[in-house]
Amino acid sequence: MPRYAMVIDLQRCVGCGTCSISCRNENNVSEGFYWSHKITETSGTFPDVRFHYIPTLCNHCTNAPCVRGCPTLAMHKLENGITMHNPKKCIGCRYCMINCPYGVIYFNWKKPHEFWREKQVLLKDGTSSPAAEVRDVGGKGVPYFNPDRDETLLGIRPKGVVEKCTFCDHRIIKGELPRCVEACPADARIFGDLDDPKSQINHLLGKFRPFRLKEAVGTEPAVFYIRDFSAAGYLRTKGGI
Amino acid sequence: MKSPLWLGLLCIGIVLGLYATFKVYTVGFVLYAKTDVLVWTLPLSTYIFFSLTSAGLAFVSSIPVVFGIKRYEAIEKRTLYLEIAVLIGSFVCLLLHLGSPLAVIYIFLSPNPTSPLWWLAVLYHVYFVLLLSAFWGIHKGKVSKPLGVLVFLIAIGTSTTLGWLLGMTDARPTLNASFFSIYFPLTGFTSGLAALLLASMVPAHFSGREVTVDRSGLYNELARIMGIMAGMVLIIFLWRTISGGISSTAVEYRAFKHMIGSIPYNIELWLGLAIPTVLMLVPSIRATVWGKITASALVLVGMFFGRLEFVLSGVVRPLGQMAEGRPEIVSYVPTIYEIFVALFGLSAMLMLYTLGEKNLRLDAVPE
Numbered sequence: 005m006p007r008y009a010m011v012i013d014l015q016r017c018v019g020c021g022t023c024s025i026s027c028r029n030e031n032n033v034s035e036g037f038y039w040s041h042k043i044t045e046t047s048g049t050f051p052d053v054r055f056h057y058i059p060t061l062c063n064h065c066t067n068a069p070c071v072r073g074c075p076t077l078a079m080h081k082l083e084n085g086i087t088m089h090n091p092k093k094c095i096g097c098r099y100c101m102i103n104c105p106y107g108v109i110y111f112n113w114k115k116p117h118e119f120w121r122e123k124q125v126l127l128k129d130g131t132s133s134p135a136a137e138v139r140d141v142g143g144k145g146v147p148y149f150n151p152d153r154d155e156t157l158l159g160i161r162p163k164g165v166v167e168k169c170t171f172c173d174h175r176i177i178k179g180e181l182p183r184c185v186e187a188c189p190a191d192a193r194i195f196g197d198l199d200d201p202k203s204q205i206n207h208l209l210g211k212f213r214p215f216r217l218k219e220a221v222g223t224e225p226a227v228f229y230i231r232d233f234s235a236a237g238y239l240r241t242k243g244g245i
Numbered sequence: 246m247k248s249p250l251w252l253g254l255l256c257i258g259i260v261l262g263l264y265a266t267f268k269v270y271t272v273g274f275v276l277y278a279k280t281d282v283l284v285w286t287l288p289l290s291t292y293i294f295f296s297l298t299s300a301g302l303a304f305v306s307s308i309p310v311v312f313g314i315k316r317y318e319a320i321e322k323r324t325l326y327l328e329i330a331v332l333i334g335s336f337v338c339l340l341l342h343l344g345s346p347l348a349v350i351y352i353f354l355s356p357n358p359t360s361p362l363w364w365l366a367v368l369y370h371v372y373f374v375l376l377l378s379a380f381w382g383i384h385k386g387k388v389s390k391p392l393g394v395l396v397f398l399i400a401i402g403t404s405t406t407l408g409w410l411l412g413m414t415d416a417r418p419t420l421n422a423s424f425f426s427i428y429f430p431l432t433g434f435t436s437g438l439a440a441l442l443l444a445s446m447v448p449a450h451f452s453g454r455e456v457t458v459d460r461s462g463l464y465n466e467l468a469r470i471m472g473i474m475a476g477m478v479l480i481i482f483l484w485r486t487i488s489g490g491i492s493s494t495a496v497e498y499r500a501f502k503h504m505i506g507s508i509p510y511n512i513e514l515w516l517g518l519a520i521p522t523v524l525m526l527v528p529s530i531r532a533t534v535w536g537k538i539t540a541s542a543l544v545l546v547g548m549f550f551g552r553l554e555f556v557l558s559g560v561v562r563p564l565g566q567m568a569e570g571r572p573e574i575v576s577y578v579p580t581i582y583e584i585f586v587a588l589f590g591l592s593a594m595l596m597l598y599t600l601g602e603k604n605l606r607l608d609a610v611p612e
Contacts, residue, residue: 036281041566060566073413075363076351093351096344098284099362102559105416107567110281111344114273163273164344217565221415 006197007085008171008226010185011205011214012059015231016192019057026187027061030172031153032146032160034116039169040184041108054234059192061184062087062108062169063217063225070100070109078165085198085226086171091158094165101166105221109168116160117145171195198226255596262337262589265582269341276582282563282575287583288342290553291590294436295335296369296403297429298548301437302328303376303400304430305467310393319460320445321388323607325380327444327598332373334594341586361410368406372399388611404430411559419501420559424485431478432548438471439521439544442537448602450534468537472525475544479518500562503574509554517547 019042027033027040045056064087070079071087078093079100101109115121120143122134132140143149145160153159156174161167172182180186185193196203205228208214212230219225268276278286306324309317340346352366379392408426442464449456456464489498490505504510521540530536563571601607 038566041569043566043569069413069415072359073362073410075357075360075366076348077355077357078348078351093348093355094345095348095351096346097342097362098344099360099410101281101284103414103416105564107281107563107565111274111279111284113277113279114275166344 005083007199008064008176009085009196009198009205009228010061010171010182010226011194011196011208011228011230013192013194013208013230014058015233016190017057017059017188017233018190018192019059020189022187022189023059023061023184023193026183027169029148030150030175030183031170032117032149033167034112034160035119037110037167039108039110039167054236058217058229060106060108060217061227062171063106063223063227064171066224066226067222069103069105069221069223073099073103075099082173084176086173086176087168088170088173089157089166089168091161091165091167096164096166098166105218105223106225109166111166112161112163115163120146251599252596255592255599258588258592259596261585262592265585265589266341268582269586274344276580278577278580278583280571280575282567282571283557283560283577285342285556285560286577287553287579288338288586290556291549291587292335292338292342293407293556294549294552295331295338295590295594297407297433297552298436298440298545299328299331299335299433300400300404300430301433301435302331302441303396303437304434305437305441306379307393307397307400310388310390311397316459316463318388319463319608319610320441321611322380322383322605322609323445324441325376325383326601326605326607327441329373329376329380330594330597330601331440332369332376333597334590337593338586338590341589361406361413365403365406365410368399368402372396372403375399383611384605386609386611401430404433414559416564417500417559418495418497419489419562420555425555428478428481428485431474431481432551435471435474435478436545436548438467438474439541439548442467442471442541443545444598446534446538446541450538464537465531468525468531468540471540471544472522472531475518475525476522479514479522482514482518497562500560500574501558503561504554504558507554507557509550509557513547513551513554515547516543517551518544521547 024038024040024042031039033039040059040061043058043060045058047054047056064085066085068079068081068087071081074080075097076093076095078090078095080088080090082088096111098111101111120134120138123136125131125133138145138147141147144151149159151159152174156177157170172180172184175182181195185195194205194208196205198205200206208230209228214228214230216225216228277288302324306321306328308314309321343349349366352363357363375392375396379389379396382389382392405426408424408429411420411425414420446464448454486505490501521544524530524536524540524543557577561574561577563575
């Protein structure tokens, strides 16, 4: 059985957000939720300022604290290392959100995709309502509803349960890469089997010095970061006093 | 206070709670002061307040049964009944905290013994059944020692497991890890004593019922123990502040450092611990009915805000990607619906207790 992991090459990543948008489409993610997101940091003081951008998603930790704490095993590990969630078993206690050090789990505080249930039109006889648009295109909740998501998880998760990235498990079982990996125009996301010594991710992990987020917590994330991007240079110097 | 007025006020509290319940389950939890950061707020802290008070009452009710101090049998029945009422109040708040309460059936169908929350759920189910059985026995005039011992042990289990539940969250060390497995039973015992003193003395005072010398002496003893406990908790509380809030340099503790200046923290420190300790250390104040009632009420108010302070300490600082576009510390003000939930739990508990007081001869001493 493979053990899936992802390598994110920060030198290749240009921060375009395609991963986040493609993820929303693939997984019917509701407004305000980010299965695929980012952490931005700035350092220095003007004019010597630098902007850091770290793409984030569920780390599918080997020692997943969200799984350990879930009272009903709604949050559970698959044999292939993916941290999966079953909304039917979720009691909505949000203990997984408390346990997750990465802030990647979201709770459905209300019915998802509220905007698309609006029946009011913006301009009478001029525009259709969001609800009519969904109906006209035969969508389910949203006009761009992806029925493939329904294969392993509820296509749209209901009010009162949590949700998060699943490494696109529904695509993986069909031999396809996660949507964010496939959509990345810079090939900054590399996906593969950590247990296969010949996989491309193991090649990269051996070639560069990888790091993972909050390693000290001991969660053993399956998302690795390599390299860094900086086009800046500086004159060779020893500093001064 | 006249009985119809009291019952009317409790009914208003319950109606407001039912209204909040209807709104929460139709509109959604968006009615709470939620953000994706503040995932645990007032409904959960109120649940913790009630559940620990119930565990504290279990410690009191175990005094005659487990430790054989016979003179405490006089308050055994009342304590047990109050324990049940308080526990039901906690369940009300818990149900309005859970997003999908019907899925709780999976606690049994899909158990996860690595989860402290699973253990807590199982313990509470057993605890509730045992409490009902123990009370039924006493109501029939018989005290069961095995049941009493089990209630005592499970109360230790629930209060310390609640500490484990929060101590397990390596991501949020401000929840003070295993520290709370000691802090919770101690504070629970303190609030349990306070609840019992209030529930015993206030109805007697307002109904003009005469309190026997034995019973009055018992209340003085309980008040003294409450003062000692409040003092002990105060010392632990201050050490928690010094170790986590002042001396720690870890960034994770910034949330707790923020809470030290907050209103709930200061209410817990001054109203809930410092003043009651002083009041109950002065024999002349401790001997008066109003001294005991004031100290007990202050302890309960302080503990209520203390639970809120502790829950907020764990969540006000966004973690990971949740920090994106947010300030380092997120502020919290409860919404009216959250206040209604807390009021619902309190009113349901007090209603049950009032009805029991009227109909169940709570002062009866078992054989």
